[in-house]
Amino acid sequence: MTVLTDIPEKWLPVVLPIKKKKKAGFGGGKSKKKRTEEERRVKANDREHNEKFQYANNCIVTSKYNILTFLPVNLFEQFQEVANTYFLFLLILQLIPQISSLSWFTTIVPLALVLSITAVKDATDDYFRHKSDNQVNNRQSQVLIRGSLQNEKWMNVKVGDIIKLENNQFVAADLLLLSSTEPHGLCYIETAELDGETNMKVRQSVSVTAELGDPNNLASFDGEVVCEPPNNKLDRFCGTLYWREKKYPLTNQNMLLRGCVLRNTEACYGLVIFAGPDTKLMQNSGRTKFKRTSIDRLMNTLVLWIFGFLVCMGVILAVGNAVWEREVGSLFQSYLPWDPPVDNFMFSAFLSFWSYIIILNTVVPISLYVSVEVIRLGHSYFINWDRQMFCSRCNTAAESRTTTLNEELGQVEYIFSDKTGTLTQNIMTFNKCSINGQTYGEVTDPLGKQPKRLDFTPFNPLANPDFCFYDEKLLESVKVGDLHTHEFFRLLSLCHTVMSEEKSEGELVYKAQSPDEGALVTAARNFGFVFRSRTPGTITTTEMGRTVTYSLLAILDFNNIRKRMSVIVRNPEGRICLYCKGADTVLLERLHPCNQELMSITSDHLNEYGADGLRTLALAYRELSEDEWEAWSESHRCADKATDCREDRLAAAYDKIEQDMKLLGATAIEDKLQEGVPETIALLSLANIKIWVLTGDKQETAVNIGYSCKMLTDDMTEVFIIGGHTVQSVRQELRSARERMMELSRGKTEGMEAWAEACFMGNGMKDGQEGDCTTGRGSKQLHCSSLPPSASGDMDSISGEFALIISGHSLAHALEADMEAEFVSTACACKAVICCRVTPLQKAQVVELIKKHKKAVTLAIGDGANDVSMIKSAHIGVGISGQEGIQAVLASDYSFAQFRFLQRLLLVHGRWSYLRMCRFLCYFFYKNFAFTMVHFWFGFFCGFSAQTVYDQFFITLYNIVYTSLPVLAMGVFDQDVPDHRSLEYPKLYEPGQLNLLFNKKEFFICITQGIYTSVVLFFVPYAVLSDATQSNGVPLADYQTFAVTTATALVIVVSVQIALDTGFWTVFNHMFVWGSVGSYFTIMFALHSQTLFRIFPNQFRFIGSAQNTLLQPVVWLTIALATAVCVVPVLAFRFLKLDLKPQLSDTVRHTQLVRQKRRKPGGRSIGGAWRGTGSVSEGRLGARGGSRRSGYAFSHQEGFGELITSGKNMRLSSLALANFASKHSSSWIETLRRKKTNHTPPSTSGECSPAPSNVSGTCPALSNSSSVLGGSQETPIEEETDAAVVLSSSSHPAASEPAEPRAPAQVAPVDSSTSAAARTDSPGGWARSLETVQEALFGRRGCASASNTQVPPCDATETPPH
């Protein structure tokens, strides 16, 4: 019964150390030291020395058994289950003859069955754990042993070993970097697995070890490292290296942590400091808890209640027995004396209590847990088998890695998502650009065929073949030699910090520290401006086939405040030019006034790009005269040399020169979302699931992605940014956000009322207003005007759409005990929450917080090792598979390749699982109560003697044979509505969240029904049979006839009941239902046959009963009567409920079936009322607002400029490094380090939040205003040509997904936009009056002004005025 078990930490490498250690303590005694480990001493190349400390080695064990220990350990574990122990206890009770009311086999057969099924399952699980342990433990790494490199398995790597890592290898343990093939002991790592940041990071070895270089020297290295004990702080390491009587301090900068990947570095050597469970990755992975679903918990509670109920019944019957024995039994002793040990009625009652506990134990169905397991296993297989969750690109199918959580998938309320790799593909593509007021890359013909991908090869032999661009005009413009275009790409090829590597002629590899920059340089490369190589002082490019070498005069490096970077170069002709790229917000301010017109056009373009969720950069240049350069160069040198406030002085110097620039244009980079992300998010939020993004990435990036996946939209009332560094400031920010929300929603509510009134007075167009006010607010409230103003400060009644963005360091404060409630209430009032720069542990904390405060089911989805802790602490963890790195997958409960499969996992599989499980449980409790309670009633007629009503074989087989399969078939196969319907009507998901289908109330209903059935099943045969006789005069009231009649009636009633409950009759259901009834009769006749009786006359006492009984018409009349009395009320009740209070699923099912039956093509309108509240629109979801969200959204780090100019990272030995000032070399890495710890300064909300004016009245915000979609379902599809609609559906290929089921949904956006447009157009003066009212109320111009232009509002904002 795994339900109750602590399933061990799931799968491998991310084991929880805490628990493991405890276990290891017994075996190897390894952990003894661990508890007291205060510092770690590791001596390189000295295994004997290190062995003394018994540090954990790199081996990871997650399996629980081996062949020998399996049986005892597994049985021991199984008997730790309350339920199993209980049944064992019953078994022992049954062996006491005075108590035994049933044969021993009635309990042992089911118990053995249950135990063996569970054991088989445990064995299978453990086998896979062994397999995956082996897989990780057997990865190869090269270890330096006695002076030579030897291949060793990961598990054999020990603390103190020196191992060699090669490019793109995973780091096997936490290493101290000793040396690398790169100069200065540098190496580059990608830490995405650890913290989710995708940019490359630099690590440098201590200089003395860096010189060691090759293995021969390293073999004799005998330094000793003394450092802190294992901990989970990813960004901190503190230790000292003692070598040759000298001390060298060690920091995190010298460490390579397990889980990182070596990049751009041929090879490096490292000393193992922490291994296996001690590594930071493992320490960070949080505690593995055995996950239990809420249904499990409820079930356990209910089982306890049932136990209580059982004891009550036992007591009642025991009291009955006492009374009976006193009043009747004592007088009856002439025929039935008391058993020898029984000397008074009290003792008899005591024994009878236990006897009744044995008999009535079937109310706690022994097969419950095992059946639940089987059902979940079935659901898991369905998830694994789902082709619609199969990603053909990476050839991975969805995998359900646990089999215990399925129904919880149908109850999710909060989703916590990682960004990189989960929402995004982490691929940047150069998507669009605007050059000199001309935009390129716009796909203009959405209905036409897929535009052709440009082929660069004939034009440019150096082009990167992987680069995609579709707009021929741009290439034309390059070819004809448009000056602006050339300058544009020249800028891109010069202004960056990319390093190039040219292995052979023309085979260029760019090493960009951020993928955006790589994308820009690659774009320039393909359009003929190829960046070839750089030295500290030069940049060599090939421009339109001509090699040009620029001398690099200065790099004005990027930082978070400047949000831009520039280079100053001198071209071969001697002209000095400053090229700058940066966030438009900062760049556009620094343009020369003559750029005004171009600026406004470019600005429009930028808005467009921004609305599409692209990351934008503005590009500008400035020619410098020699004098200007000289002058500035001097001041720059000054600033650079300054010892105090160097930063500020440099910034001021940069600021001085980056003025009066000429605008070149803008670029738009797409941070490619995973397929179908916006649609999925929209669908899930329609299903009332809240989505939080938790990312280690920077705020700008996170916000940008938030917009591009439509979590944030321009229609949002306000976006709050919490970025405070201190407790007070965070508290203050949270408080003011709440106040603002309250104020806005109050204002709005009042405003709405007033507005509605005004409209009504004005033109009496009530319908229009209602439709529109819901649209405008974008809130899910239909009764917008009836919302009470939230003056009380109740955060639940906040209306309107808010978003909250909080950064890691603020989060740290917000998660403190005294503020967390405040944080939760603020965050939960928001529609979207984005946490950026969070550490893995914080991710888990956020999840825990919601679990604690909201009592809601949470789901965490992520792809990297940094998500592991979150995945583990959420109720359900989902890992994105198919990418590099499997840490997240291994820690997860479900894994699949694409974020968009989440909708299917939740809305289809989860919903079905929940539904099936609930129906299963209801029925299961029902059937056991119906079965068992008959004994209770019989007790009153048999002197409370614990006489069973049924044959003991019937009792044994009832739960495991006669009634198990039909309900299992229902639990596995049942469907109320088909899968595509549940995607179409996300509202169908809500019953699960509200826990409507199985809760205490439902439980009481079904046990009441069970008890009712038992009453009928006992008293109807009682009334009929007591005086009945066979047609040959033999009375029918003998015990065996009664038993057979009741049992048969019971089997038939519960079979009819399951037939009623089953909504989806597959072959299996038919087979099992009919089969069960058939098997009942077959087995009964067999058990009552002569053959068995002749062998065991003592056991098969019911010989002949079946035939004697079932040949009597009265018996069948009794059974029919009992069945009718049991079933007819249920049937009537269900029918009336269906008619009077239909659930959404009933309606959908009904329309579905009616449609199927009628095959009416035009049936789309059926159920239209429901669609209104539930259906989702695909395609373009957000209205194009005017917000500008460009930022220098690079995942960029400061300091690379300096690194380049210092030449430190360049391998060209020919470089005259001496030319460069030595202070550079010490400062660049300082800068890097400092920047890493120094976080983004708090930004004001203004930058990212759309201006309040965007709270539009008329822009149809499709994502949420589903209420508009209701009315006009019959809009002809032809209107789809409306250009506004299809745009983004073509840019996201997801739209071409399983086309057939979604087809109706795709119509929705058309409907709404057209209807909205119609509404805006037709009533004269409507738009105007709207605007007026708005202005009057809010004192600001809304987006209504756009609709003033008498065109559909969407288009109005899209097309910039020319």
Place this chain on the structure above:
Amino acid sequence: MVKEEQEESSNRPDNTAFTQQRLPAWQPILSASIVIPMFLLIGAAFIGVGVALFITSRDIQLQELDYTGDDSEHPCFKCRTNTEKCTCSMTFSIPTLFKGPVFFYYGLTNYFQNQRKYGASKDDNQLYGDLNYFTSPSTDCDPYTRDSKNMPIVPCGALANSMFNDTFTLSHTVNGVQKIVPLDGKGIAWWTDYNIKYRNPSITPLINAFNGTKKPTNWPKPIYELDTTDVYNNGFINQDFLVWMRRAALPDFRKLYRRITHDDYAAGLPAGNYTLTIAYNYPVHSFNGKKKVVLSNVSWMGGKNDFLGIAYIVVGSMCVVMSVVMLIVYARFKFAEDV
């Protein structure tokens, strides 16, 4: 998509109706067009059957005579506490012909044959004629396993020990002369009991099989002397014994004693006065039980059973009423939508 379909990839799950959960399925819904007619149909059927049952049941005649003798006026009152053999007789009259075949039952009330201990107190192996269990009966029979001299009791157990041993004679007063009504005791037990479940040991004479065993303490004579006239009605397969051993499900029960199928009475008991003579042996006074004799005839569906007919009529009418209610509800709330 098309391209991908063609591509054979190893991990792609099979595209079968089963794995994709697209199995063809019958999806019943409780639509009005099914439920309401169904209710009507069930209702009609139940009412029909109920009426038939009720009428049949009414035609069945039943004559019940309580002979416990609690009442001091009662002829059997004297026997009530008498431990010695005692005979009493009761007279009754039958107004019209009591149609045959007539069945003669004895009934007991407040008698807990369904008590667990009581019911379990027998040894089926012994009763199956297994001689091994003659010498060492199952402990289930306690405390009637062995007598005070530690001799095994056959048949052991409380159930056998308490066998009903009143005997009855029925006489018809024809012209003032008592005429004994012949009672037929053949085939009153279950066929399976008589032929399979209970067996005498295959030792002749039967008495030898019981060497070294004792009769049940309450019994006046041993099991092999229950019916000395008929070797096939003796020992464990004695019909009265079998009838007794088939324990009743409820504390008030009646068991078949004899059939009246012979001679003049094959067609039934003619109207007239009858005398029932009871050899009153079986004490029920101690536990407030009652003893009675029941004469009854049967129909195709067995003995008199008013409850069944009434229940069917009630359930049937409820169904009809429900279907009307549902129709009203349906018409009010759903009709417009559905059409």
